[in-house]
Amino acid sequence: MTPPFAAYVLGRLGFGPRKGSLYSIEHFNSLGAGDVDRLTAFVDEQLAPSRDGNGNVTDADVDARLAHPDYVTLGKSFDQSWTDYEVNGNPSGGPYVRDLPIREGERAVFVRAFYSRWQLVEQLADFWHDHFSLYGYDRYAAPTWEHWDREVIRKHSLGNFRTLLQKTFESPAMLYFLDNYINRAPSFNENYAREILELHTLGALNYLGPELQQHEVPSIPAGEDGAGMPVGYVDADVYELARALTGWSFGNGGNGTTNNGLPAFINGWHDIGQKTVVGLFQAANTPPATEIAAFLDRIAMHPGTGRHIATKLARRFLGENPPQEVIDNAAHVFFTARNAADQLKQVVRAILLYGSQDGDPTIPGCFSDIANFGNKVKRPFETVVSALRAVSVDFTVRRNVANGSPASDTFMDRFRRTGHRPFDWRPPNGFPDASDYWMGSTAFVHAWRTIDWTLDEGTGNEQTPLAPVLATTLAEFGSNVAQHTPNKLADFWLTRCFGWAPDSANGWIGTALHTQVRDFLCRNTDTLTMFPADVGIGAGPAGNTQGIGTNSGPNYWYNRLRGMVDCILFSPQAMLR
Structure with missing residues (x-):
């Protein structure tokens, strides 16, 4: 399913939107009256980060x-x-x-x-x-x-x-x-x-x-x-x-x-x-x-150096078969700006804004062509980071934290198994930027296991979870169990994770993905029957009298709520760029 333009841009230029930040759909949409103006303003903003007196980017x-x-x-x-x-x-x-x-x-x-x-x-x-x-x-x-x-x-x-x-x-x-x-x-x-x-x-x-x-x-x-x-x-x-x-x-x-x-x-x-x-x-x-x-x-x-670098940058941001006219234009910018202090900034800008400067954001294959969405899959690093940004993870990964919460070494060990551990590629050609390389089960499975571990970490008694799934849910719906219906919970978390919904009135309700995610919550422990989709978890019927903050048998609702979020983050929709 094709996202709105803002969500597509944020997923391509970075690692996905983060709600409440200046890298969010709301911020992007505040930058102009139309997509072309907003894209230009946003690219220029991102290409002019704040720096300290030594030239290092600050945040x-x-x-x-x-x-x-x-x-x-x-x-x-x-x-x-x-x-x-x-x-x-x-x-x-x-x-x-x-x-x-x-x-x-x-x-x-x-x-x-x-x-x-x-x-x-x-x-x-x-x-x-x-x-x-x-x-x-x-x-x-x-x-x-x-x-x-x-x-x-x-x-x-x-x-x-x-x-x-x-x-x-x-x-x-x-x-x-x-x-x-x-x-x-x-x-x-x-x-x-x-x-x-x-x-x-x-x-x-x-x-x-x-x-x-x-x-x-x-x-x-x-x-x-x-x-x-x-x-x-x-x-x-x-x-x-x-x-x-x-x-x-x-x-x-x-x-x-x-x-x-x-x-x-x-x-x-x-x-x-x-x-x-x-x-x-x-x-x-x-x-x-x-x-x-x-x-x-x-x-x-x-x-030729300009063509080589322009080709690689275009493949990173536009897709694996970018338009030759984009490459040629960026290579020309590379050559003409060869003595400029901001040469590479000019090249990146030329790639990202090609076509849209003429007021036509639909030139096929250019960055501003939203039809690009889905022509690349996320590599494991992008998969894990975008997923954890979407759930507002609070986790400063650091050195030599092997036990307790957060266990940074455990996180790094799990992520290492994806084959995309930062700076761990031994040949001199860098990690592949071709989707086919990462389509094997190993990369996906271990990326998902890393996400699942992070969503579970810190959820025990008297611990602070790394990913505040329950707190975010209760902040949205309050403690009234009548509001905690599988339909509403699935729709909320789909919208939260992706930053958008396909329908302004019904959100994700009615889509195949919503049905699959909702049914994960609805299925009874006998695996045959389903709890009602519009009855709040903890509000009955028999077998459904414990709320989403409880984590005991037979339904383990707290685990299941996090598992539903996992299902969203592991979906094909979440794997695409």
């Missing part, structure tokens, strides 16, 4: 939660993190703290996704973490993770791509992960160079195969973006870039370097010969810093 709710004393790594400088978690991370006889940054980082990403009003920023951080993918528990990624997340990915996700590429190149985590720390002449290691070209910049779509030599690659015609540059790259470009990258490492105490994690150049390892990368020639004995900067400039600003 009062998120900041307060991440100030919890169980978070100790998030605000540290790179130098301090290197000292605390790399140099002193595994002391003899002392506590092992080397992986505290990644453990906090993988939990903080849930906190931000649950509560941040800047949902598009969170989606883009997720996108760029996949684009410049690192395995979070890798040798030098784990102790420096918060710097990578904060200073490399998040700070530059709406900035300039060349600057972002430079920051990834300066990271010890990246140089180690892709083996450039051992890249030395004459037997150069091509791993990092190949991934820069194949994954980070021009992409496989601009790879012309192993047969062509550099001089055989045709040039971009006059009048097109990048005229005169080669149209793509070949294996020789990889090898030449790998030679340019020889000697570029980081300080780890070996090979004459200081153990500080900072960029280091080992002069004796560098290939000083002439090189050509994507049509750009550098003479022999060019200063190494000048040489690598020129090559990174070249590939970062090549129009």
Whole structure:
């Protein structure tokens, strides 16, 4: 069932609406008289998040939660993190703290996704973490993770791509992960160079195969973006870039370097010969810093890089087969804004608002075409986060909480089984963004089990539940059991979870999904008979005299109420984007 435009937008730009927040359907609808105006205003609002003096995005709710004393790594400088978690991370006889940054980082990403009003920023951080993918528990990624997340990915996700590429190149985590720390002449290691070209910049779509030599690659015609540059790259470009990258490492105490994690150049390892990368020639004995900067400039600003990134962004936000005209326009924006400080912001805006700027929000396949709804399924992270946002979960996932309520380690262990644990993808290509990959039963089942655990956690005696299902229900209907009918409860929670209803008068009543959810509440324990759908739970007949806040046999109404919410959150309607 197709949702209203506002619900569709909020489900695509972020992790779904959260009632009572500034990322809600009510807020979206307050921004203009029509969908086009509202979309433009909302996109511009999301692309201009509040920032502190260091350029970090701020959000009062998120900041307060991440100030919890169980978070100790998030605000540290790179130098301090290197000292605390790399140099002193595994002391003899002392506590092992080397992986505290990644453990906090993988939990903080849930906190931000649950509560941040800047949902598009969170989606883009997720996108760029996949684009410049690192395995979070890798040798030098784990102790420096918060710097990578904060200073490399998040700070530059709406900035300039060349600057972002430079920051990834300066990271010890990246140089180690892709083996450039051992890249030395004459037997150069091509791993990092190949991934820069194949994954980070021009992409496989601009790879012309192993047969062509550099001089055989045709040039971009006059009048097109990048005229005169080669149209793509070949294996020789990889090898030449790998030679340019020889000697570029980081300080780890070996090979004459200081153990500080900072960029280091080992002069004796560098290939000083002439090189050509994507049509750009550098003479022999060019200063190494000048040489690598020129090559990174070249590939970062090549129009093929714009097409590659525009294609990936369009697939993330529009669907797996986005219109070519959207990609072409965004790639042109990428090229023309290549020197702008907000280049990536301009590209994202061009993708999201293409078509709607002309007052026609129905150009097929564009973001503003609501027919896009359902052309992608949610990945496990999106499934869990959107579900728990919908029920107003109150859960600051944090480190080293193994028992009691809330048990953050238990939450993370359950979610890990979905195959989408944050930053736990080992190849350098990032988690797949194709729906087919996630359609297997394992991802769905373990995402649902994570949601079910969260809805159940804290519901025992004298505990505060993480998801206030009962409190939310009673706040809506009061304590009068006559109001607690299966029909009303099912309609309320369907509307609450999705943020909308298909009929202004009857809500979800009469839809197949409402009937299925309602019948979950109505079915008697004999599995054959049904309680009346319009008689309040606890109001009779025989066998139905306990209210929804009770949890004893034979009906266990409190569990069943939460189970009904589970049924909504596990429905096909909830799985679609």
